[in-house]
Amino acid sequence: MKIASFNINGIKARLPRLKEWLEETRPAVACLQEIKTQDEGFPAAEFEEIGYHAIWHGQKAFNGVAIVADGQAPVEMKRGLGIDGPKEGEGEQARYLEADVNGVRICNLYLPNGNPQPGPKFDYKLAWMKLLRERMLELLAAEQPTVVLGDFNVIPEDKDVYAVKAMEDDALMQPESRDAYKRLLGDGWTDAIDTLNPRGGVWTYWDYQAGAWQKDHGFRIDHLLLSPQAADRLVAAGVDKEYRGREKASDHAPVWVELRD
DNA sequence: ATGCCCAGGACGCCTGGA
Numbered sequence A: 001m002k003i004a005s006f007n008i009n010g011i012k013a014r015l016p017r018l019k020e021w022l023e024e025t026r027p028a029v030a031c032l033q034e035i036k037t038q039d040e041g042f043p044a045a046e047f048e049e050i051g052y053h054a055i056w057h058g059q060k061a062f063n064g065v066a067i068v069a070d071g072q073a074p075v076e077m078k079r080g081l082g083i084d085g086p087k088e089g090e091g092e093q094a095r096y097l098e099a100d101v102n103g104v105r106i107c108n109l110y111l112p113n114g115n116p117q118p119g120p121k122f123d124y125k126l127a128w129m130k131l132l133r134e135r136m137l138e139l140l141a142a143e144q145p146t147v148v149l150g151d152f153n154v155i156p157e158d159k160d161v162y163a164v165k166a167m168e169d170d171a172l173m174q175p176e177s178r179d180a181y182k183r184l185l186g187d188g189w190t191d192a193i194d195t196l197n198p199r200g201g202v203w204t205y206w207d208y209q210a211g212a213w214q215k216d217h218g219f220r221i222d223h224l225l226l227s228p229q230a231a232d233r234l235v236a237a238g239v240d241k242e243y244r245g246r247e248k249a250s251d252h253a254p255v256w257v258e259l260r261d
Numbered sequence B: 001a002t003g004c005c006c007a008g009g010a011c012g013c014c015t016g017g018a
Helices: A011-025 A044-048 A120-142 A175-187 A192-196 A241-245
Strands: A002-007 A029-033 A052-057 A065-070 A075-079 A096-101 A104-110 A146-151 A222-226 A234-239 A255-259
Touching: A002 A011, A002 A104, A002 A146, A002 A222, A011 A029, A011 A044, A029 A104, A029 A146, A044 A052, A052 A096, A065 A096, A065 A104, A104 A120, A120 A146, A120 A175, A146 A255, A192 A222, A192 A234, A222 A255
Parallel strands: A002 A029, A104 A146
Antiparallel strands: A002 A255, A029 A065, A052 A065, A075 A096, A096 A104, A146 A222, A234 A255
8 A cells, every 4th residue: 555745836736747646656545735725726526537536625825735545535534733823813724634544544744844943933833743743642542554644844864954054044954843853753653764764865855946956955854654553564665756857846756655455 | 145946826026935
């Protein structure tokens, strides 16, 4: 069972590329982030056409997450972590969606970026990570095969970035962000990509600017965390890097994990 | 030392991203 995550940076702008990727790699489940559309604008029929069924949690212009599954509808289990955005009165941002597919709990997240730091956006990121940890502890207690995946906006270690110097002041690799991520692993979650690539050097994001893709100036911020019951079934994990190089590409590449059936 | 490039929307400039 292949489970994937892809920050698509706008579902309307990315639809042809996204359908191409689904048809070519055919994941059983794909978690999407930054769909950047309100619920009523979500192109559900486009997925039905190629055999995928979707659930989604959108908002106007920014953020937004969706889960699509091959040949069956994901069964929604939770929407949102219950935390308001950093702006006064804006309510909760669309960043978290949880569903069951084939007995596996799928938790799709788009963690706040946190820049600039320090400041209210960074505080929001850390508060969000605290709530996420609480939710993930509940998930561990349930002892169901569970995958928590998405755009974590955290560079876990120095080996996960092309140049430490270039990113040292960024919210993605501040000690507080890294410590919060490390606490998740300490609770018993397995970072699938890191486990299979312990020397690092695996990127999931390349900036549109300054020829980052051409120079391979990337970093790893999209992660797949497995509960013990899922980690027992880990077969392979990887990055569909090639898709970052296509026309009208997202600035992220898809990441995936294969679990034994 | 800064900006480079994108997407979306209020639209010919702004926010937000990372």
